[in-house]
Amino acid sequence: MAPPVNYTDLYTILPYIILTVWACLLLLVDAFLIPKSSKGITAFLAALGLAISLGYSVTQVGIQSTGFAGMVTLDGFSTFANILLLASGLFGVALAYGYTKRMGIERGEYYTLMLFSVTGMMLMAQASDLIIVFLALELLSIPLYVLSALARKLDSEESGVKYFLLGAFASGFVVYGTALIFGATGSTHLISIFAQAASGMTSNLLLTIGAALLLVGFGFKVAAVPFHMWTPDVYQGAPTSVTAFMAAGAKIAGFVALFRVFATAFPAIAPDMTAILWAISALTMIIGNIVAISQTNIKRMLAYSAIAHAGYILMAFVPYGNEAVMPIAIAAGLFYLVAYAVSNFGSWGVVIALEKAEGKGLELDDYAGLAKKYPALAIAMTIFMLSLIGFPPTLGMVGKFYLFRSAIAGGFSGLALIGLITSLISAYYYLRVVVNMYMKEGDPEIEREPWLGFTTAVTAIVTVVVSFVPQFLFLLASTAVLR
Amino acid sequence: MEFLLQPLTLLTFLPLVGVLVLLFVNAEQKTAIRWIAMVTSLVTFVASLWVLSMFETSNPDLQLEAKYAWIHVAGWNIYYYLAVDGLSILLVMLTAFLTPISILSTWKAVEDRVKDFMIFFLLLEVGMMGVFLAQDLFLFYIFWEFTLVPMYFLIGIWGGPRRVYAAVKFFLYTMAGSILMLLAIIYLGIQAQNTFNVPDLLVRLPDLYATGRIPADVQMLLFIAFTAAFAIKVPMWPLHSWLPDAHVEAPTAGSVILAGVLLKMGTYGFLRFNIQLFPDATVQAAPWIALLATIGIIYGAMVSYAQSDVKKLVAYSSVSHLGFVMLGLFALNAEGVAGAILQMVNHGLSTGALFLLIGMIYEQTHTREIKVYGGLWKITPIFGTIMLIASLSSMGLPGLNGFVGEFTILLGAFGSKAIGSPWYAGLSALGVIMAAVYILYMFQKVFLGPAGEITHHHELKDLNWREILTVLPLVVFMFWIGLYPKPFFDILAPAVEKLLSALPL
Secondary structure: OOOOOOHHHHHHOHHHHHHHHHHHHHHHHHHHOOOHHHOHHHHHHHHHHHHHHHHHHHHOOOOOEEEOOOOEEEOHHHHHHHHHHHHHHHHHHHHHHHHHHHHOOOOHHHHHHHHHHHHHHHHHHHEOEHHHHHHHHHHHHHHHHHHHOOOOOHHHHHHHHHHHHHHHHHHHHHHHHHHHHHHHHOOOEHHHHHHHHHHOOOOHHHHHHHHHHHHHHHHHHHOOOOOOOHHHHHHHHOOHHHHHHHHHHHHHHHHHHHHHHHHHHOHHHHHHHHHHHHHHHHHHHHHHHHHHHOOOEHHHHHHHHHHHHHHHHHHHHHHHHOOOOHHHHHHHHHHHHHHHHHHHHHHHHHHHHHOOHHHOOOEHHHHOOHHHHOHHHHHHHHHHHHHHHOOOOOHHHHHHHHHHHHHHHOOOHHHHHHHHHHHHHHHHHHHHHHHHHHHOOOOOOOOOOHHHHHHHHHHHHHHHHHHHOOHHHHHHHHHOOOO | OHHHHOHHHHHHHHHHHHHHHHHOOOOOOHHHHHHHHHHHHHHHHHHHHHHHHHOOOOOOOOEEEEEEEEEOOOOOEEEEEEEEOOOOHHHHHHHHHHHHHHHHHHHHHOOOOHHHHHHHHHHHHHHHHHHHHEOEHHHHHHHHHHOHHHHHHHHHHHOOOOHHHHHHHHHHHHHHHHHHHHHHHHHHHHHOOOEOEHHHHHHHHHHHHHOOOOOHHHHHHHHHHHHHHHHHHOOOOOOOOHHHHHHHHOOHHHHHHHHHHHHHHHHHHHHHHHHHHOHHHHHHHHHHHHHHHHHHHHHHHHHHHOOOEHHHHHHHHHHHHHHHHHHHHOOOOHHHHHHHHHHHHHHHHHHHHHHHHHHHHHHHHOOOEHHHOOOHHHHOHHHHHHHHHHHHHHHOOOOOHHHHHHHHHHHHHHOOOOOOOOHHHHHHHHHHHHHHHHHHHHHHHHHOOOOOHHHHHOOOOOOOHHHHHHHHHHHHHHHHHHHOOHHHHHHHHHHHHHHHHOOOO
16 A cells, blocks of 8 residues: 655655646646737746746755655755756747747647656656656657657658657667666665665676666767767757757756766666766767867757767766765766756857748858847857857856866866867867857848847856856755755 | 955956946947047056055065955865966066057057957956966966957957968967866866865975875876966967967957967966976976977077068067077076066067067058068158167167076076076077077068168058057167166066975975
8 A cells, every 4th residue: 555645745846746737737728718829928827837836946945855655856956956947948938939939830839848848857857766767758758759840840840750769769778777677676766776786686787787778768868979869950950949948958857867866776886887977978078079060050060069068967977986076976967057058048049049930040151240240149159159168257167167077086087188178179169150250241130039138148147147156056066965 | 355356356357347338338439449448458557556566575475365265165165366476476567568558559450340359358458467366276277268268359350361260270279288287277176175276285285295195297297287288378389380370360469469468378377387386397397398498499580580471470489589488487596587587578578569560560561571671761760760679679689678588598597407408508599699680681671771662662651659659668668677677686586586495406
């Protein structure tokens, strides 16, 4: 007999419940009450739901509990991730508001699907049982598949189907990995897995294979090499506002699940996993950055940049088996996810501002002359590019410093060196955008949309200002340790 | 929060006030924009004089500290920490001095996007000040990297025909060195319990070295990592190839700052960080650095002689002159180091003046080919005279500043225990002669002899009052340092002595 649901259970996943209920209601309200011509209202309602959930999430800072017989956990880590994910959702809505209208894909479902996806992401952060991890993974992914195909154009549909097929494949790996882990330890619960593995009664081989299969699934979500093949096509084909949301949200969710599962359940097999993580991280940084150089389409370039950034975050996580370094690794990862998400939304916002119908305005050459005509937008884009390189005075620089510190403290100076060298390579293609904007002649046209402008301005300001006062973020990230 | 009102903070961030004002000025009001930038940089210069007036010459330690526990959470110990001592005060003064001069030189030269130009220029000044004042490695790294950004734009937007190539090359080349330094900084910080500030590191490091927590070979690796960043900036042979491109393509004011201040960031880095943080490695590496410096001196001089473009000639001469600075630094004795610091200033003055003057004639003729000039002195006597003084200063004629610096450096290098052989100094002395060759060759071709094709076809005007005003301060200092260098040596001697006393020599 399972114990009845009590108040603690519900409180543990309160922001999640709020958002889920809100999304269900919004689906109905949108279908029956909101006229087709004013779907903007749905966007505002979706944002309201995210904001309310965010508000409750903020009140949970510092609170720890578990619910549903240990299936979900509330701790500093999950609260940090929830806040970041909900904020990402808000940015996602802000970017979509004008864009979907302009591109003629404004539909109410867009926002409800986004809300459902966010709930899945939040559940990823809170899951402390592999079954819930799988559930959350599907909950976050399926709406994203639909969103990718939402434009109903050929490349958008291709993007959706590709994402779906490969995503389903990756989910299969997660299930299979879960099964093997269950076979090895007799449990899907992260803490029990840890306890079993530590007792030495388990088959470490089976456990290692299971963990490796999970890593495939997570690697797919965060777009790590060699599980990245879908990324450029999907990022390019999907409506840009979806891409922006996906690039931040799915990556954050994938990483927080990876952090929690590996740090909680698999320290015992860390020596084996470390080698695998090392290789994946190095490959991701190298391939992501090198292939990005040859891109001429900004969406594809940013897609490869997103791949590369997965590598940097993984780099910090490589020494997770080292007890002294693990908290730093996780804090650095979280910190960098914030830096990445902020610069990510900003840069995609600029892409949206320049994008025209029929996929025009997406070539790097279309950025020529931007600085002369729209100086503010060019400054913002420069800030994002510097942040993605890891150059001061931006949040990206502080974040990268943290990541490298984790890798070096864990004794992986060689990997850190690869990370630094690939950062240098990345400077080349990020700077190309800046070169085009400032040093070439051209006559670009941009779309002025209030929420888009707002997002770009806020993210640019945050990127610079928080790099000078990063204390609170450091504090939050470093107290966001796992229970 | 009192650190915000301390003199060094004000000095560093004063240019930002100008930037903020400029942001709200209409881009069409070019004269107003120029004046705002000019006044800002002059106020900054006055602030630097104020700092100088508070500086205690006899005190070898860091002074006028502005210190604030910046990021002190989650196991981080990062300080906002600015301070000045005898090693850096002259370079701080040089920065504050050259910036208004450079801005004045752009009065007619920069017509396009003046507002952006001035904003980047003032941001650059913030970065440079920060580099010379920062005493926390994290803060230093931020300023160090940040200087790249405005300079990149200055070259890339207002530069010559190959400006984009030069700007990107400059950025990537410099960054390549910096990332190795970043690796070393993080490693050092971790080993020293997350301390990044230099005075604390200097307390902790001897113990870490003695106990073997940082073994000797690792110390050497750290030294090499820092060297990578600084040697590229200096630039030392064979890492100099970005310099001619950047110099030739940069607008005049950019070249002046690049040669005058940015290159000194590299030599200053050696002085402040390499020598202090890694004493054993420094002593071990001294002969090798001296070798590279000597090669740089000879190589730079030879390549200079082969140039047909005046600006390129001066650019390559920097490789040679900075070789002297490196030789002096790694002589690791009082004469060598003091001479090197003074030579940093000298090179800023003389090369800065040369770039300014070349820019002035280029504005009229739009060519820098040596062979099209000739007989210029007759037509533009004032220009010729000032050019002669700057050239003689650059080649080290006694009575002018260059001689004092180079002579002291060679004196130090001859008797240096660390370098161990007088041959380097001997060969380097050849460099002084070669400098005379290429500079006099250039001067003769451009200013003497029969009138060249440009001199024939152009109505060349001599310097106007603004232009004279731009270079005159530099000329004054050339004579001052050349004839009476004592106050300059006095100001840096105590700090140099302290620096050297910590070395295992």
